[in-house]
Amino acid sequence: MKQVLAFALIAAAIQVTGFSTAFAGDKKVCKVLTNDIGTIVGRGPTSADAFEDAATQCFDRRESLFRMKKGSNLDEETGLVMIDSCANVRCS
Numbered sequence: 374m375k376q377v378l379a380f381a382l383i384a385a386a387i388q389v390t391g392f393s394t395a396f397a398g399d400k401k402v403c404k405v406l407t408n409d410i411g412t413i414v415g416r417g418p419t420s421a422d423a424f425e426d427a428a429t430q431c432f433d434r435r436e437s438l439f440r441m442k443k444g445s446n447l448d449e450e451t452g453l454v455m456i457d458s459c460a461n462v463r464c465s
Contacts (some may be wrong), residue, residue, distance in 0.1 A: 400416050400417065400418060400423070401416070401417055401418065401419055401420045401422065401423040402414060402415070402416055402423055402464075403415035403416075403417075403420070403423035403424045403426070403427040403462075403464035404427075404464060404465050405427050405431065405462045405463065405464060405465065406465065407431070407462075409435070409438065410431065410435055410438060411434075413427050413430045413431055413434070413462075414427070415427025415428070415429075415464075420464075423464070424462075424464060427462060427464065428459045428460055428462060429459075431458075431459035431462055432455055432456060432459045435455045435458075435459065436452075436455065439451065439455075
């Protein structure tokens with residue numbers, strides 16, 4: 374359920390988010406600098422795919438960090454907050 378919701382939020386964010394891309398061959402890159410989980414580099418054949426990859430990595434890293442620190446799985450509310458923050462990243 375969380376993954377479906379995450380995908381829906383990411384897809385919605387892709388439609389409204391501007392992209393700044395760097396060319397790496399024929400792939401697009403979405404680089405995101407964060408304070409808590411480091412630098413994320415999403416890659417894909419299109420800007421939208423690169424953004425989706427970056428947003429997915431963001432969620433996966435934050436979920437992993439949460440599990441490491443708290444020793445438990447995400448509750449729904451915390452998961453939704455993480456999804457929201459990762460769906461609103463800005464590529465540089």
